[in-house]
Amino acid sequence: xxxxxxxxxxxxxxxxxxxxxxxxxxxxxxxxxxxxxxxxxxxxxxxxxxxxxxxxxxxxxxxxxxxxxxxxxxxxxxxxxxxxxxxxxxxxxxxxxxxxxxxxxxxxxxxxxxxxxxxxxxxxxxxxxxxxxxxxxxxxxxxxxxxxxxxxxxxxxxxxxxxxxxxxxxxxxxxxxxxxxxxxxxxxxxxxxxxxxxxxxxxxxxxxxxxxxxxxxxxxxxxxxxxxxxxxxxxxxxxxxxxxxxxxxxxxxxxxxxxxxxxxxxxxxxxxxxxxxxxxxxxxxxxxxxxxxxxxxxxxxxxxxxxxxxxxxxxxxxxxxxxxxxxxxxxxxxxxxxxxxxxxxxxxxxxxxxxxxxxxxxxxxxxxxxxxxxxxxxxxxxxxxxxxxxxxxxxxxxxxxxxxxxxxxxxxxxxxxxxxxxxxxxxxxxxxxxx
Amino acid sequence: xxxxxxxxxxxxxxxxxxxxxxxxxxxxxxxxxxxxxxxxxxxxxxxxxxxxxxxxxxxxxxxxxxxxxxxxxxxxxxxxxxxxxxxxxxxxxxxxxxxxxxxxxxxxxxxxxxxxxxxxxxxxxxxxxxxxxxxxxxxxxxxxxxxxxxxxxxxxxxxxxxxxxxxxxxxxxxxxxxxxxxxxxxxxxxxxxxxxxxxxxxxxxxxxxxxxxxxxxxxxxxxxxxxxxxxxxxxxxxxxxxxxxxxxxxxxxxxxxxxxxxxxxxxxxxxxxxxxxx
Numbered sequence: 001x002x003x004x005x006x007x008x009x010x011x012x013x014x015x016x017x018x019x020x021x022x023x024x025x026x027x028x029x030x031x032x033x034x035x036x037x038x039x040x041x042x043x044x045x046x047x048x049x050x051x052x053x054x055x056x057x058x059x060x061x062x063x064x065x066x067x068x069x070x071x072x073x074x075x076x077x078x079x080x081x082x083x084x085x086x087x088x089x090x091x092x093x094x095x096x097x098x099x100x101x102x103x104x105x106x107x108x109x110x111x112x113x114x115x116x117x118x119x120x121x122x123x124x125x126x127x128x129x130x131x132x133x134x135x136x137x138x139x140x141x142x143x144x145x146x147x148x149x150x151x152x153x154x155x156x157x158x159x160x161x162x163x164x165x166x167x168x169x170x171x172x173x174x175x176x177x178x179x180x181x182x183x184x185x186x187x188x189x190x191x192x193x194x195x196x197x198x199x200x201x202x203x204x205x206x207x208x209x210x211x212x213x214x215x216x217x218x219x220x221x222x223x224x225x226x227x228x229x230x231x232x233x234x235x236x237x238x239x240x241x242x243x244x245x246x247x248x249x250x251x252x253x254x255x256x257x258x259x260x261x262x263x264x265x266x267x268x269x270x271x272x273x274x275x276x277x278x279x280x281x282x283x284x285x286x287x288x289x290x291x292x293x294x295x296x297x298x299x300x301x302x303x304x305x306x307x308x309x310x311x312x313x314x315x316x317x318x319x320x321x322x323x324x325x326x327x328x329x330x331x332x333x334x335x336x337x338x339x340x341x342x343x344x345x346x347x348x349x350x351x352x353x354x355x356x357x358x359x360x361x362x363x364x365x366x367x368x369x370x371x372x373x374x375x376x377x378x379x380x381x382x383x384x385x386x387x388x389x390x391x392x393x394x395x396x397x398x399x400x401x402x403x404x405x406x407x408x409x410x411x412x413x414x415x416x417x418x419x420x421x422x423x424x425x426x427x428x429x430x431x432x433x434x435x
Numbered sequence: 436x437x438x439x440x441x442x443x444x445x446x447x448x449x450x451x452x453x454x455x456x457x458x459x460x461x462x463x464x465x466x467x468x469x470x471x472x473x474x475x476x477x478x479x480x481x482x483x484x485x486x487x488x489x490x491x492x493x494x495x496x497x498x499x500x501x502x503x504x505x506x507x508x509x510x511x512x513x514x515x516x517x518x519x520x521x522x523x524x525x526x527x528x529x530x531x532x533x534x535x536x537x538x539x540x541x542x543x544x545x546x547x548x549x550x551x552x553x554x555x556x557x558x559x560x561x562x563x564x565x566x567x568x569x570x571x572x573x574x575x576x577x578x579x580x581x582x583x584x585x586x587x588x589x590x591x592x593x594x595x596x597x598x599x600x601x602x603x604x605x606x607x608x609x610x611x612x613x614x615x616x617x618x619x620x621x622x623x624x625x626x627x628x629x630x631x632x633x634x635x636x637x638x639x640x641x642x643x644x645x646x647x648x649x650x651x652x653x654x655x656x657x658x659x660x661x662x663x664x665x666x667x668x669x670x671x672x673x674x675x676x677x678x679x680x681x682x683x684x685x686x687x688x689x690x691x692x693x694x695x696x697x698x699x700x701x702x703x704x705x706x707x708x709x710x711x712x713x
Contacts, residue, residue: 014676018669025665032655032706053653166651175648215558222561243561244646255648359648369650373637377630384630412675415619 012071020065027058066163073156076149083149088130090139091407093394099407101418103425108401111138118393118404121424127391136397144389148411151382154375161372169365176360180207181262181278181353185230188252191360201252201362204230208238210259210356223256225356251362258357263296263316263349268337270344278353287347292327292340294347295319300331316349389417391424404428437494437556443487444508448546450480451511451539458531470528474519477535481515488512495556500572501563503703504554507545509572510699511538513580517624521584525620533587567642574634579695581628582667586692588621589685596682618680621688629667636660656710659698666691 010016031052034040038050048055096102107114115138119129127142176193180186185206188194208226215221222242229237229249239247246255262278269275269289277285279296286293300315320328320340330338337348391408406425410417457473460466488508491499499505518534521527545554559568595614639657644650651657670687673679679687702710 014672018672021665021669025662028658028662031653032658219558220561221558244565361648366644370641373640377633377637380630380633384626413619415615
């Protein structure tokens with residue numbers, strides 16, 4: 001680091017970038033060592049180890065890296081433009097011989113002919129060539145992989161694009177999960193987890209059907225839900241979604257994530273019509289007009305995600321509370337009922353309704369992130385394939401011979417470039433001897 | 436496991452075992468005949484490896500990319516084909532003594548640690564039924580294979596450097612190519628692996644957006660592949676701007692490959708996540 005440089009130069013240097021890269025790697029690793037989503041105490045809580053990737057220090061590190069990248073990229077714009085448009089530099093013999101890789105030789109013959117030979121040799125290796133001829137000197141410049149610097153620029157720029165896309169999606173997107181009973185409908189505001197729902201996405205989704213397909217051996221091959229989108233009670237779209245096949249409507253995507261069932265509980269209240277409630281494991285309802293609460297403790301036997309086929313054999317285990325005291329508990333099969341009190345209130349377990357688990361999200365940043373990702377692949381591909389080799393040659397007429405000075409450099413693959421350079425020198429030498 | 440597939444697997448493993456011994460023998464003895472034998476057994480092993488993968492594809496009716504066993508078989512295949520290309524292109528026979536053992540260990544792991552019921556052909560689970568599976572895994576094979584070769588080159592470089600410094604010009608070492616060449620080839624294969632790892636991550640992200648609803652969820656597998664990529668990214672930057680070549684670059688290349696192995700094995704054994712197939 002040169003003395004007298006300001007903090008900004010220091011911050012925007014590649015060295016800082018490297019340190020930040022290492023820091024981000026270590027921080028990312030940390031997040032995989034501490035299970036995410038858990039609640040920690042004391043210093044672990046302060047460091048937000050339960051949510052490392054959204055913690056203040058991780059975001060700070062990422063922002064610093066992004067700033068460093070932006071600064072690095074800005075400082076690269078000029079050299080990149082030069083490399084694209086103002087690359088046709090020419091050097092004199094002294095400058096050419098200053099390259100670490102250089103060679104000089106003397107050939108006797110006609111200046112024009114030797115110039116042609118040099119150009120032929122260079123273009124034979126795939127170089128792009130420019131030259132300038134004076135009375136008795138010829139200056140030649142040659143390069144390969146002109147777009148190498150552009151590739152590097154694109155790669156670094158695409159990081160910034162991806163981060164911006166992620167930020168955009170994070171600020172204006174939302175995500176939530178909902179279990180929906182087949183046959184019922186919901187709107188986005190009902191989805192737990194969606195807090196910043198914009199009023200623009202105001203439409204209803206009805207779940208018409210859920211089904212499961214199986215391979216011959218019985219293992220599930222796919223889960224499907226048929227959804228109908230309704231705007232102001234008018235059907236606008238019907239589609240079947242599956243794993244790997246989400247439905248997109250007005251930027252909101254619906255994913256098939258899970259499935260299950262809810263117990264149907266019919267509640268009888270004297271002198272009024274009975275009504276049906278749908279309860280999942282752990283759900284509590286109040287029996288209307290009484291002090292009683294009904295808790296559906298769990299299904300019996302306990303169901304995993306994939307046991308819907310045995311739904312008919314399933315029972316439920318419930319608990320009844322009066323205010324905060326346990327008033328009764330039991331296990332119910334289909335169509336068994338339980339009286340709640342002397343007034344004639346009762347409930348009945350009538351069976352299961354299948355549900356589908358949908359993940360609902362809106363992320364306007366996705367196209368930006370995908371664009372950035374493809375750009376990264378393009379940029380790295382350019383860097384991988386292109387060879388940023390440059391060679392300069394100066395031919396000078398001296399008395400009865402021509403002196404040739406050759407020199408060049410490459411930003412990478414120095415050994416390969418060295419071999420190529422030596423090969424060309426040899427070719428020039430033997431070609432001349434041969435004629 | 437199908438009987439023919441089993442035979443192909445055994446031939447593959449036997450051939451790679453023999454090739455490994457021949458390469459080490461060649462490395463020590465410099466006998467051209469042994470070197471030739473090493474190459475031939477490697478090619479035979481690779482053909483049997485290809486056969487095993489082909490048989491599995493035919494039985495399963497899809498590419499063999501869906502569980503730990505299938506991926507290990509494909510991973511070994513990728514390492515060997517990239518190695519063979521390097522051997523052919525750069526006349527680097529002694530490299531085999533350092534790269535073939537990596538492929539061998541993967542298959543030995545299959546023999547020792549994967550029970551036969553996990554090798555059975557099972558239908559794809561719903562989340563894996565996507566065209567992205569082939570792109571994602573094929574690029575991973577190429578990327579991991581290239582990193583394995585760069586690892587072998589880096590180890591070779593360090594051995595060579597030690598001997599060069601101690602001044603011994605005779606014996607084993609005269610059989611190694613110049614340290615500079617090893618260094619540059621390691622760099623080249625890392626560039627190749629880095630490009631393909633970018634494709635692995637990008638294809639994985641696009642696929643995850645379709646299957647899981649999010650292109651990035653900081654799943655341990657995702658995170659560790661990113662860490663691996665960042666380590667190699669640091670390698671490339673350190674090399675280009677600080678001229679980190681030679682010893683420091685070799686050490687970084689070895690760390691990078693350890694990260695590759697951790698991403699593949701370690702994550703599955705130590706960390707739980709969505710990406711639990713392989």
